[in-house]
Amino acid sequence: MSGSNSEIIFERVGKSFTRPDGGAFEAVQDLSFTVERGEMVAVLGKTGCGKSTMFNLLAGLIQPSSGQVRVQGHDPYRDFAWFRGKLGIVFQSDRLMPWRSAIDNVAFGLEINKVAPNERRAVAESWLKRMGLSGHAGDYPHALSGGMRQRVSIARAFAVKPDILLADEPFSALDEVTGNALRAEFLELARDTGATGIFITHSIDEALQLGRRILVFRRPARIAYTATIESGLSAAQRAAIRADILRVLAAEPESGAVP
Amino acid sequence: MSEAPAPAAVFRPRIRYEGWVSIIGLAVAWQIASLFFPHFLFPTLIDIARHFIAIFAASDSIADAAETAGRILAGLGGAFVLGSALGVLMGRSESFARYAYPLLNFNQGIPALSWVVISIIWFRGIEFRIFFIMVMTTLPSFSFQVLDAYRSMSKDLLEMALSFRPSRYDLIRVLVLPTVLPGILTAWKVNLGNAARVVVVAELVGATGGIGYALLQQQQIFDMAGAIAWTLVLVIFVLVVQRVITLIEDRVLRYRPAAERTV
Numbered sequence: 001m002s003g004s005n006s007e008i009i010f011e012r013v014g015k016s017f018t019r020p021d022g023g024a025f026e027a028v029q030d031l032s033f034t035v036e037r038g039e040m041v042a043v044l045g046k047t048g049c050g051k052s053t054m055f056n057l058l059a060g061l062i063q064p065s066s067g068q069v070r071v072q073g074h075d076p077y078r079d080f081a082w083f084r085g086k087l088g089i090v091f092q093s094d095r096l097m098p099w100r101s102a103i104d105n106v107a108f109g110l111e112i113n114k115v116a117p118n119e120r121r122a123v124a125e126s127w128l129k130r131m132g133l134s135g136h137a138g139d140y141p142h143a144l145s146g147g148m149r150q151r152v153s154i155a156r157a158f159a160v161k162p163d164i165l166l167a168d169e170p171f172s173a174l175d176e177v178t179g180n181a182l183r184a185e186f187l188e189l190a191r192d193t194g195a196t197g198i199f200i201t202h203s204i205d206e207a208l209q210l211g212r213r214i215l216v217f218r219r220p221a222r223i224a225y226t227a228t229i230e231s232g233l234s235a236a237q238r239a240a241i242r243a244d245i246l247r248v249l250a251a252e253p254e255s256g257a258v259p
Numbered sequence: 260m261s262e263a264p265a266p267a268a269v270f271r272p273r274i275r276y277e278g279w280v281s282i283i284g285l286a287v288a289w290q291i292a293s294l295f296f297p298h299f300l301f302p303t304l305i306d307i308a309r310h311f312i313a314i315f316a317a318s319d320s321i322a323d324a325a326e327t328a329g330r331i332l333a334g335l336g337g338a339f340v341l342g343s344a345l346g347v348l349m350g351r352s353e354s355f356a357r358y359a360y361p362l363l364n365f366n367q368g369i370p371a372l373s374w375v376v377i378s379i380i381w382f383r384g385i386e387f388r389i390f391f392i393m394v395m396t397t398l399p400s401f402s403f404q405v406l407d408a409y410r411s412m413s414k415d416l417l418e419m420a421l422s423f424r425p426s427r428y429d430l431i432r433v434l435v436l437p438t439v440l441p442g443i444l445t446a447w448k449v450n451l452g453n454a455a456r457v458v459v460v461a462e463l464v465g466a467t468g469g470i471g472y473a474l475l476q477q478q479q480i481f482d483m484a485g486a487i488a489w490t491l492v493l494v495i496f497v498l499v500v501q502r503v504i505t506l507i508e509d510r511v512l513r514y515r516p517a518a519e520r521t522v
């Protein structure tokens with residue numbers, strides 16, 4: 001199923017968790033898809049459908065129970081150190097280190113990559129400037145608003161010049177105005193850097209705006225629907241895709257969250 | 260985009276007005292008592308002050324005070340290193356914690372005086388005896404504080420840090436140490452008072468120098484003013500070190516909003 005240009009490959013991936021009562025909970029089932037180099041794929045699904053589990057598998061934070069995940073030909077869990085400097089992740093919450101100033105948070109990945117202090121400071125400063133935060137370099141996270149903190153976390157992800165960009169509902173906790181502004185900036189940055197990306201969301205509009213391809217998940221995480229978003233799509237074609245996605249999502253019963 | 264919140268007020272620890280009232284009130288009550296009770300029970304404040312000044316005027320007395328201060332800091336330093344290592348090990352390994360936790364709890368039940376007796380029987384050297392007593396009495400507190408801090412480490416921050424693929428050393432440096440640092444500073448402050456009490460007991464029964472030994476001499480000559488003056492020296496040492504720790508805390512925890520820091 002993988003093309004030679006595939007940067008991300010999920011091949012019949014399954015992931016189960018053990019419940020507190022000893023039973024098994026299947027979060028991901030037989031999931032297969034690929035993402036081509038430079039492609040931005042939006043993953044959409046209801047709460048509890050296993051999107052975040054897929055995200056953690058991709059980030060190498062957990063190991064699949066079956067099948068295999070390959071990112072640039074490597075296993076993100078087993079080849080842990082190989083991915084140093086290659087991944088940029090924006091989480092749902094900003095996950096800034098409270099003891100680091102904004103600039104030190106942006107420079108975090110560069111520090112891990114052993115970039116020289118002067119260089120990483122210059123890079124972090126330029127990213128803060130680009131995100132409109134040049135006057136807040138020395139501020140600690142508690143002194144920043146939610147939108148500013150998420151901007152810092154986006155800058156932190158992009159500062160390492162990642163080959164692979166992962167985002168897990170990064171704008172869902174923000175108000176609409178801030179979320180819209182950041183979404184546009186994120187899209188621009190992703191296009192500029194040419195990184196391959198997976199963007200998880202539960203907003204159809206966000207998926208249509210950000211993804212070149214949309215994968216709709218059904219529980220346990222497996223693909224229920226795929227749509228390719230061509231640049232020249234008319235409003236009617238977009239509306240049709242939106243309606244299809246809504247229909248797929250509506251057919252999915254409600255459930256509790258995935259562990 | 261929403262506006263940034265107003266910067267937090269600058270934190271300035273200080274002794275409050277009420278604190279001075281309490282201290283002055285105690286001194287006045289003591290002075291009044293000295294008018295009605297025999298001198299050997301309640302010496303006057305002037306007499307205590309005379310003894311206090313005499314301690315700092317004599318090199319032998321200064322050496323005694325410095326000896327005790329050194330023992331407190333060495334003992335706390337040893338307990339800090341061992342206790343923190345144990346705390347981190349317990350945090351990293353649940354099975355190790357299951358073995359170590361009951362031992363530390365058991366240790367907490369052992370009175371300082373028992374450690375004094377045990378160390379006198381086990382060891383010859385006075386300094387090592389005192390060091391051993393200090394470590395055994397203050398180690399559990401360091402371990403528990405560090406363990407609590409380690410266990411409260413944010414899973415979100417850990418995942419974020421791991422996504423950048425840090426080495427084990429970098430992970431400890433950039434995440435574990437900053438996480439446990441507030442707990443370590445709290446443990447230092449809590450243990451300082453305990454250590455001051457324990458070192459005096461240890462010196463009282465097994466040393467030939469230090470504040471505990473000086474107190475023993477005052478007791479033998481029934482000199483209450485001298486005993487109070489030596490006690491004040493120890494109290495002032497503890498307060499000064501506590502102030503230093505607070506300043507360090509203020510510096511390294513400056514990222515926290517003022518309201519979250521120690522008052």
